Amino acid sequence: MTDLIPTTAFGTTTARTATHGALSMAEDVTTALASVALRRGADVPVPLGLPLPGPGGWAGADGAMAVCMGPDQWLILGADGAGGDFAADIAAAAPDCSVTEQTDGWVILDIRSKDDADGAPMAELLTRLVNLDPATLAPGRATRSQTGHLGIIALRLAPDRLLLLGLRSAAESLWQHLDGTLRRLAVPR
């Protein structure tokens, strides 16, 4: 076990959080990421027991999730796996695939809405973030998109929960964009 102390995407040792009104946002520093791409003629694997979803979807649960990233390509999210060699674990579970470590390629931001039975604050947030028909990011859906001139991967985990993955190097710009958006939405019109 290395004695080097990791830093977050924001250069600190503790995860960054913010709350504005009904919406809150927290950096997820423990989830590991690995890309799985199917090689020619290979069977679709079931890594960590995950059924790999089709376009526009994600599958799994809080422990492990898979997002469709393109033809024959998925991103696997493993809760609490960031400390280990998650890509190696996935490679072992998907032997006929090209597996690439992605954990530190992304900053993961977990956005939640409280007191939100009907998902209204989250729906309003989505109108400010992404140029998508709301159905594209209905609960259970996931997609690539862009916000604030930055590419993102968005997973609508629940009516009141949205997971955003952005370039780790652009974490500060992404945060400023999201934080400003949440802050502005928190002021009643």
Add this chain to the structure above:
Amino acid sequence: MTRITGGLIDRSQTLNFTFDGKRYAGHPGDTLASALLANGVRLMGRSFKYHRPRGVVAAGSEEPNALVTVGSGARATPNTRATVVELFDGLQATSQNRWPSLAVDALGVNDLLSPFFAAGFYYKTFMWPKSFWEKLYEPIIRRAAGLGKLPMQADPDAYDKGYLHCDLLVIGGGAAGLAAALTAARAGAQVVLADEDFRLGGRLLAESHALDDAPPTDWLAGVTAELRSLPNLRILTRTTVFGAYDHGIYGAVEHVSDHLAEPGGRVRQTLWRITAKRSLLAAGAIERHIPFANNDRPGVMLAGAMRAYANRWAVTPQARDGDRVAIFANNDDGHRTALDLMARGVPIFGVIDPREDAPRLGECQLFAGGQVTGTQGRLGLSSIRIAHQGRNDWYECAALGVSGGWNPNLHLAAHHRGRPVWDDALQAFVPGPDGPPGLCAIGAAAGQGTTAAALASGAKGAQDALRDLGIAASLPDLPVAEDHSAPPAPIWHVPGPGRAWVDFQNDVTVKDIALAHRENMRSVEHMKRWTTLGMATDQGKTANVTALAVMAELTGQSIPQTGTTVFRPPYTPVAISALSGGDPGTHFKPTRLTPTHHWAAERGAVFIESGQWMRAQYYPRPGETHWRQSVDREAQAVRAGVGICDVTTLGKIDVQGGDAAAFLDRLYANTMSTLKVGRVRYGLMLREDGFVYDDGTCARLAQDHFVVTTTTANAGLVYRNMEFARQGLWPDLDVQIISTTDAWAQIAVAGPKSRALLERVVDDADLSNEAFPFMACDTLTVCGGLRARLFRISFSGELAYELAVPARYGAALMDRLMAKGADLGVVPYGLEALNVLRIEKGHCTAAEVNGQTTAQMLGLGRMVSQKKDALGVVLSRREGLVGERRALVGLMPADPATPLVGGAHLFTAGAAQKTETDQGWITSVCYSPHLNSHIGLGFLENGADRLGEEITAANPLAGTDVTVRVVSPHFLDPEGGRLRD
């Protein structure tokens, strides 16, 4: 006061405001224009060119005259139409384009000089001398003929952007728009209803007609309540849809808090991008006036606006109660104003109607066959002259309502180069069939201007639009409404002496149009540019059609033959702040930070932009007062000992698959399939046209696994090209690629002591020259088990490595390397030192690989394999490129202390300096602390054969010539012993 009873204002509250510093009061529901009129203020502005006194003409966003600056300090917003400013307590408005005051404007002298300021005056007068234009003429003209002034301070308010998607966008919330929204929303469609007013209802708010025998506000209240209860309908009031763009996308600005004294943390405006499968334009109609001599005095306004002020805002247009009002109209609708005003107790002097058979619609004097031929009144109307039955007499008159008929407000329907179509029966242009796809006009915007027709066409329009989408909608029960349609008589202006204004905002008169015609500006587009008619903030909303008609009369053509000018977004002015959105300042453009950014910042690094990235440029130490001191020290420390530098920004692309090697052979000009596992090779990619695209390294981690590195600038582009090649060119290959640039922090460890330093951090790895030679690579662990990748590659020309660890450990690794290397003299070095080191070594970067240079020019011609094909290779052999004789050389000034300039052009000593004798250019320059001289790299004609020759580096911009000696581009260690040992 000219406030009367009734109206849609809340008299229980008083709102105080100021205009030009004077205090006034109004009520919620007022606009600034209605509140000023209610206070007897008719003079609201000065005209653009002649500084003529002007009052409000319209009651909506088409207003050409009443432009004021609202707010103060940084929030001051110039050129705001008083007719769309919702009154709030504490509002401060100031008039524009006058000095010293609105009532006494010194530049009113322009009006006396008007014979000299006719159309085209600027074009003819300020032609020469040419150099005077920018410094003298333009500033003077701008000062004299200006509108409002920007505060020149940063906007203190917040803005945001949003995206909406819907089945149906309804633009306008009047009778037609509401009927459409109701029809569509009841059918379950996703609907967005946008209206620029703060209250839904459109023209229904301004008319006195009953709907189902009740005031229109009763029906409006019921419909509005129902619409607000429907979850599938979003109502955007205070929202102007300003443009129709491609693919059913509309731009809209919502004025969220412009109507509040303080935004209180709210955004001021939201820019909406609305993607609509279908859209309905229910923007109503704009009344046109009839130009006659001196028709621009305060107190002369559109008859429909006069009616709106009376019915909606309970305001009459005279400065004093009891003063007489007249109407000049060529259509029945104009008479309504007289009827409504009389019903409210306003004294109506008479209705002047040029139609000989004008109907008598009310109990007031009718001048059938009459015309208004002049006005008097210094700062406001006091009398009018009426030509009637052979007489031309002056009559006292405090306000005149003018109606020349109504123009369908088809602006948005004419975006995408949609051409309006002339409707002879309506005497108006209506939207044509070739406007934005998916958009239909309804109601008055489509020429269906009676209330009954507007309601019916709105409901039907929605039903038809939804049918296209496969959504069945039934028509709602609509109220019984007035249905009196009476097109105007084709009377477009009153001929005669004196200036008759067509375009109030740009001070364009009938005479100006005639002059343009005489000057042969006969295309309508030429007439527009020559006279400036239809330009500026109102885009000629009240002027354009009238001007076309006047022009048609002059040319002897019909109005449709004359044609219309092109309509373009925005419909009304849009603030740049709204367009820029919610991320002004630093994060307007995203930046990328390296994993060691904060580490470097804590050590005082100076940063420089490199593409999207911020990179440490150098690390100044106490006592270093000039950047060169820091850079020289860092470069020398690397060559003498060891330095570390974050090179994460170089693109990293993971390439895997059974055909990965074959794939790379087709991408790189040189061969990669022969690369052994555990080795790295320098690679060159070509553009399709044969020039060099990018260079970098390719490391083979396993038989079917490579890591490609790219330059920082081209990381995204190379990845894109590879993805295109994989998916589009060679889908048969078994290749998978993904970017890993951000995933790994990559640290260059360079210098003769780099091996010694690295041996202190790697776990159980043999880094000896034998075990890990130049161009070796491996996966290993460092610092007690952290997975890492080590590459023995060198940009500096020294013994050097690049060590990659997961990005989250990048900063800690830098710390560890600094700690472990203290006794070795390790220093962090920045981009500037890195550049010095690579120039000394003659390595290329983006300055040399700029898309215009060939492998041969770079001295890398032999890397283009003759044994296989790859992207760009065939075209790299074309005649023009093979014959290229310029080659990369090193350059040293005759005087080592003379700096070289990048971009300087190279000439044979003593030769004339012109394009024909140009022999190349300097690409990169630096000061070399190792050679104690400024040095440079450049491309020179026959460069390889000219070593030792003295040539001239010319910088014509600064007028300087520097004598330079041609040398090998490898200033240091040309044999490469240092990086191999």
